[in-house]
Amino acid sequence: MSAQARIFGTVISTYTRIVQIACEEAGITHETIATPARSPQNRHPFGKVPVVEIDGLQLIESVAIAHYIDNAHNDGALQPGDPAERAIADQWIAVANNYLFPLFERGLVMPWIMHRMAGYPLERETIDRALPQISLALGHVEAELAKDGAWTKLGFTLADVFLYPVFRGLQLTPQGEMGIAQCDHLSVWLGKCEKRMSIAATRWETEQ
Template structure:
């Protein structure tokens, strides 16, 4: 199995964590925005990442890939079979992929990606607005929703945890980590998820890459 994507994408990060938790072997091929790699383009004609090639079968979009893999490799289940828990996991996956990733993306893209990877000025006003107006509302909601179990759904890790924790890493790259005093439940929960063996090695690679890009040139 080949996965195409960039380590700093929250959607790629979510998928890599899922694969790690499931114990599924894969090869990661790094690609960037508008990458002409023919394998990536064949798997994702619209350039959406991550993309996958699995024994000739291709698919793009992290959630689509994960639902495919969950059907192919049902154990350990990261999408519960219980109807209510399953519905809640799908909701959290949608939350992480849409409003939460969109908010963190405004900061990460405009402050990190645009100036350092694309060589153009980012929209810093949009990033500042997202940080000041959008992010507090989302974090307040998430703080109220993190249960005592330490997992978003049920009493064990699910896709919900991976999907929502992943965009938090992009916030951390921007220097906007979660304030533990203001959001203690999010801080404890996200630290536990992001430090799991399925995520920690990839995050370490990300941090080295970001640090290298941001390092001042002589």
């Protein structure tokens, strides 16, 4: 019987989607149980989502979860065999988690989600403060892609699995869309990713 994953997380969430993409890549059946981070049902000890049940394990932290899924159910197909290449993929996963996600999420993604979905006034000051840093980050990534392809030269790896939802969330905001449109290499990479089955199959409802 093929493996099954139960993903407890918010339905429109970067990290829930990362786990969903990893499941799709590995051919694992998955179900997402809508669980807000700040709800009594959420079992994450640090109040985040997702929490994932798979193979009798209850796991938190998407890095551990995605690697487990790829190692246990996908022959490690999303991790380069060469140590130097693996380091490049891991480096970009860390960049996505430690720098890009917090910057994009706080500065643009959450203000727009809270405005569009919960009807809060748009936090324009938060956005204005974040835009210069977001521009710098986009410039850095674009320059790295232009230089030698960065993570994209490795083929489709876990780096793409992490980076795609992070950039796509940004692209769904007006300022993020404009910023990304000015980055040719980043735009081409996003366009390629959108055609991949695992990514098409996990689209957020806000993208339809």
